[in-house]
Amino acid sequence: MKALIVVVAALVVAPLLVPEKHLAVFILLVLAAIVVAGLSLLMGYAGQVSLGQASFYAMGAYTAGLLSTNDVAPVLGLLAAPVVAAVGATIIGLPLLRLRGHALAFATLATQLILLSLLSKGDWAGGAIGLQGIPRLSVGGYEFREDIEYAYLAVAALVVTLVVTRHLIDSRAGRGLRALATSETAAAASGVPVGRYRLAVFALSAAVAGLAGGIYAYYIGYLGPASFPVLLSIEFVVMAVVGGMGTIVGPVVGATAITVLVQVLTNLGTRPGMPEYAPSVMSYAVYALLLVLVVLFLPRGIVPAIDRLRPRAKVAQ
Template identity: 90%
Template sequence: MKALAAVVVVLLVVPAVLPEKHLAVFILLVLAAIVVAGLSLLMGYAGQVSLGQASFYAIGAYTAGLLSTHGTAPVLGLLAAPLVAATAAFLIGLPLLRLRGHALAFATLAMQLILLSLLSKGDWAGGAIGLQGIPRLSVGGFEFREDVEYAYLAVAALAVTLVVTRHLIDSRAGRGLRALATSETAAGASGVPVGRYRLAVFALSAAMAGLAGGIYCYYLGYLGPASFPVLLSIEFVVMAVVGGLGTIVGPVVGAAAITVLVQVLTNIGTRPGMPEYAPSVLSYAVYALLLVLVVLFLPRGIVPAIDRLRPRPKVAAK
């Protein structure tokens, strides 16, 4: 709990001291951490692999955007974003979660490809041009306009997400999830409702991604299918693995490490003389290299590795 409190305090201080030109990167970093928190819960505790988490990020964003552009109050659009994403995950998960392992991973990837096709072809979503004219988020009489305001909103959403995750893991349901990740057969034999738990955590992780998507929608004021590429889902998986699956603060550490790295690679790839495809190629190469290095040297991620280095209190001999 101390580590969680320390992370939240640091994130609250950063927007106040960070130069304004870097606030956009910070906001995207925090939103990514929210998505990865749900993915870490899904993969680290429930043992399910998803390569389509950006789908629910997109569903939350488009839910908020479509509602707001059709006259609904933005705050209601933001509240609807996680609910619609969770409902979509529940309906999709009913048939999808019958699959296991790589079959489930490929199925979630296919889900995102289908969603991107629907968004790019559907006039109701703005098509390939995208959804424009999304109003700023407003709560009561206060309207979020400045980047620093969205930064604090994103940090507040992340804090809620991490607290919910912590309380879930410490609960009886959390113990059931850990048993499920170890062995579904053994968990089922111990009385854990495996199917119901798998579906519930799938919907919860989608709700977290939907919440981040809603904030993303109002922050940018524009949505397009290109905002949610397949590479983004891979990026979320890499963040979860690098930070440490099944940890509370791992998503924040992983999101920070990968977001900063991507920013550096983008700056390198966009220098004069570099080909147009350089940023994408660099990203794919570094993601692959990072996964290999983490699997070889930090198989449980950064946070568990740091935790192992901490001195343990000695137990006095009797």
């Protein structure tokens, strides 16, 4: 609980300390942390694997964008984004969640590829050109224009996500989810409705991603299939693994570490003399290297590793 309070306090202060030129990166970092929080809940607590979380991010973004460009109040578009993503996940999850392990991972990845194909071919979504002219978010006549306003909007969404996740994990349903991750057979024998819980947490993680996607749509003002590549889903998984799956603050730690690393790689890959494909290739290579290092030396992620060091430090004192 103390760690969560510290993280929330840091998030509230951060927009005031981050230089204005870096606020855009900070906003994307916080939005990624929101998605990863849902993914950590799905993979860390419920034991389900998803390589297509960016598809629900895209669902939320396109829901908000399409509604707003068709004269629906932007605030309603933002509220609809997580709902549509959750409904989509429920429809998709009914057949997919019969799968396990690698089969489920590849199925979720295939879902994203199908969605990207539909978006690139569908005139209703702007096709390959993308959806343009998305208005700024407005609530009760107040319009969000400045980066710092979107930064605090994203921070508010992340804080709500973390608090809800904390209360869920501490509840009876949360204990059922932890049992589910340990052994589905044992959980079912203990009376846990395995199928219903699997579907519910899948939909909840999608809703969280959809909320982040809705904020992204209003902040950027443009959406295209290229905004949600497969690499983005892999990035979310890497963030969850590095930060520590099955932890409350792990998503924030993982998103921060990977976002900073991506920025460093991007700056390095775009230097004069570097080929155009350098940033992408370097990202894939570093993601793979990070996963190998984390699995070897920090199998549970950064946050659990720090938690294990605390008792040792007290003993040493």
